[in-house]
Structures are given as structure tokens and as C-alpha cells.
Amino acid sequence: MSALPARPFGFGWEKKLHKTDEFSSVFRFKCARRGACLDVLARPNALGHSRLGLVVARKLLRRAVDRNRLRRRLRERFRLCQPQLGALDIVVRLKRQAPETQIQDEFDRLLLECRSCANNSISQTA
Numbered sequence: 001m002s003a004l005p006a007r008p009f010g011f012g013w014e015k016k017l018h019k020t021d022e023f024s025s026v027f028r029f030k031c032a033r034r035g036a037c038l039d040v041l042a043r044p045n046a047l048g049h050s051r052l053g054l055v056v057a058r059k060l061l062r063r064a065v066d067r068n069r070l071r072r073r074l075r076e077r078f079r080l081c082q083p084q085l086g087a088l089d090i091v092v093r094l095k096r097q098a099p100e101t102q103i104q105d106e107f108d109r110l111l112l113e114c115r116s117c118a119n120n121s122i123s124q125t126a
Contacts, residue, residue: 015082017053017089026053026091033113035106037098041091042114050085052078055093073100077107085115 017023029043045051054071061067074092092107 014047015049015051015079017051017091022051022089023053023055023091026089031114033110034095035110037094037096037103038106038110039093039095040107040110040114041093043089045087045089048087050078050082050088050090053089053091055091057094060094060097070094070100070103073104074107077104078111081108081111085111088115090114 017026026041026043029041031043032039032041052075054074056067056070058067061070078090090111094103098106
């Protein structure tokens with residue numbers, strides 16, 4: 001049985017942050033963009049593709065169905081803009097409740113800002 005071809009727009013296991021250490025390294029890198037309802041943090045990685053980690057607290061969205069819906073929507077937005085991001089580890093943290101469209105628009109804006117911040121940090125250290 002042959003391996004399946006790589007899907008550039010897929011969101012499989014390799015595109016997610018899983019371990020506490022992976023999340024912690026992004027938090028320590030200090031490349032963050034803050035919005036009204038989201039914080040987006042980014043750190044370059046050596047994998048050749050971007051990965052996403054989501055933090056949605058139960059304190060902000062009480063029902064699991066609401067938390068999962070928001071995660072699903074943000075993963076989809078991330079999946080569609082992966083080729084533009086390069087090799088970044090990204091953590092998105094919800095700060096407060098807001099309408100879903102506002103959260104998605106803010107996510108798109110902050111994601112692009114974080115990409116430039118992480119790239120600038122690399123060029124300054126080189």
C-alpha cells in the first residue's frame with residue numbers, strides 16, 4: 001500500500017501543536033499581537049510548515065459545543081491561509097467573548113501581523 005500524497009491545505013496531525021513544551025516555546029518567544037478578543041503568538045519552526053495551537057477557556061465559553069465550534073472555525077481559517085504563513089508555530093488564545101465574525105476577522109488580521117513579527121525577529125538575530 002503506497003503513502004497518500006501530501007495535502008498542502010490539509011490539517012492533519014502534523015499541523016497541530018500537541019505538547020505543553022510546544023505551546024510553552026511559542027509563549028516564551030514573545031512575538032505576540034493582541035486584539036480586542038484574541039491574542040495570537042508566533043514562533044518560527046524548522047519543520048517547513050506551520051502548526052496551530054488553540055486555547056479556548058471554559059470560563060469564556062461555557063458550553064463545549066460553543067468552544068468546539070470556535071476551534072473548528074479558526075482551524076478552517078488557518079487551513080486556508082497556510083501557504084502564506086511559512087514555517088511558524090502559532091498559538092491563538094481567546095481573551096473574551098465576541099461575535100464569531102469579529103473573532104474570525106481579528107484572527108485573519110493578527111495572523112498576518114504575527115507572520116511579519118516572527119520573520120523580523122529571525123532577521124534581527126541572524
